Amino acid sequence: MGPKQRRRPVFVFPAVAKRERTLLPESESAGVAIRTVGLTRRYRSGSGELTIFADMNFTVHCGERLALVGDSGTGKTTLLYLLGGLDHPTSGRIFYGQTEITALTGDALADFRNREIGFVWQNQSLLPEFTALENVMMPLLVRGEQPGTAAGQARARLADVGLADRETHRAGELSGGEQQRVALARALAGRPKVLFADEPTGNLDARTGARVVDLLEDLHRRMGLTSIYVTHNPEFAARADRVVRLAGGTLTDDTRGAHAGAAESGAGMPESGDTRTHV
Numbered sequence: 142m143g144p145k146q147r148r149r150p151v152f153v154f155p156a157v158a159k160r161e162r163t164l165l166p167e168s169e170s171a172g173v174a175i176r177t178v179g180l181t182r183r184y185r186s187g188s189g190e191l192t193i194f195a196d197m198n199f200t201v202h203c204g205e206r207l208a209l210v211g212d213s214g215t216g217k218t219t220l221l222y223l224l225g226g227l228d229h230p231t232s233g234r235i236f237y238g239q240t241e242i243t244a245l246t247g248d249a250l251a252d253f254r255n256r257e258i259g260f261v262w263q264n265q266s267l268l269p270e271f272t273a274l275e276n277v278m279m280p281l282l283v284r285g286e287q288p289g290t291a292a293g294q295a296r297a298r299l300a301d302v303g304l305a306d307r308e309t310h311r312a313g314e315l316s317g318g319e320q321q322r323v324a325l326a327r328a329l330a331g332r333p334k335v336l337f338a339d340e341p342t343g344n345l346d347a348r349t350g351a352r353v354v355d356l357l358e359d360l361h362r363r364m365g366l367t368s369i370y371v372t373h374n375p376e377f378a379a380r381a382d383r384v385v386r387l388a389g390g391t392l393t394d395d396t397r398g399a400h401a402g403a404a405e406s407g408a409g410m411p412e413s414g415d416t417r418t419h420v
Contacts, residue, residue: 173238174335174367175201175224180233182219193219194390197233206361206368208381210395215387217371218339224369225337226254237335255284259328263340265320267312267327273299274308277327284331291330298326301363302356318349322356329360336361338370342377354380 180197183190193216201207209217222228224235226242235243237257245253267276274295281291299305302322312320321341328336338357342350354377361368370381378384386395 172203173200173236174203174205176236177224178234178236180223180235181231182216182223182228183231192390194387194392197390197392199392201367201369203367204365205383206358206381207370208378208384209369209371209387210373210375210378210384211387213373216390217387220387221337221339221369221371225258225260226250252284255280256331257334259331259333259336261321261325261328261336261338261341263343265312265324267320267323269312272309272311273304273315273323273326276312276323277330280327280330295326295330298330299323301329301360302326316349317345318352321345321349321353325353325356325360329364332364334365334367336366336368338368340371340373342372342374350374350377 177197177199180199181195182193183195184193185191209220211217219228223230226235226245230243233243234241237253240253242250242253267273268279271279274292277295277298278288278291281294282288286294296305296308299308302325304319304322304326307315307319307323310319312323315323321344325341336357341357342353345353357368357370358380360366370377372378384395386393
């Protein structure tokens with residue numbers, strides 16, 4: 142008898158619900174990737190409430206690369222979760238173009254995230270029992286793509302991150318930098334419009350981290366993304382179009398990034414007479 146075959150987990154993917162939409166007038170959404178209105182997040186803390194930020198209004202324009210910086214515990218990841226539809230604000234509204242995602246719930250919100258947003262985390266969260274190719278296929282299978290179609294798209298994304306020859310390797314057989322590149326390929330598998338990255342170089346050495354940043358920049362340009370990065374790395378932040386600091390519940394422009402192409406054209410800057418904080 143041959144060697145005993147290891148059984149892999151079986152995933153059953155739910156059907157994706159038809160998306161509902163609440164629309165912002167086109168005149169207010171032209172060129173806008175993300176806009177928040179009165180965004181507030183509070184948590185219960187003992188007998189009182191802890192306010193992370195309140196009545197926050199800002200705009201991210203299409204094609205921007207924005208670095209979000211600030212001390213630990215100021216709410217950067219909380220803001221990223223809200224913008225990515227992974228958490229709900231206490232009050233306020235979040236728009237992607239014309240679509241209000243704070244009006245979406247359940248399967249409709251999950252479907253929107255799957256199709257429109259990619260996420261890269263400091264901890265790559267790859268499924269250890271599956272190969273690099275299978276990990277990248279996962280969001281496409283959740284979407285309902287046929288396995289053959291999903292595999293083809295996943296191979297293309299692995300090639301984009303320079304890992305075409307690693308598709309049969311499991312996470313434990315990849316270096317830390319390779320695992321992060323697989324996570325990036327997975328985030329971009331469905332060709333989202335917006336990419337969020339939370340400390341994507343935090344677990345990497347300086348040399349490997351710099352390569353990941355180069356790759357993020359290259360894919361941002363080639364795929365026409367709008368990208369928002371949370372980082373404590375000042376060199377990484379300086380390479381963005383804009384750097385925004387979150388402190389005391391307030392967003393402020395910290396510095397201009399080295400690649401200020403979007404900002405040069407006025408993208409993301411407050412409109413005339415508008416004194417609200419914009420990102």
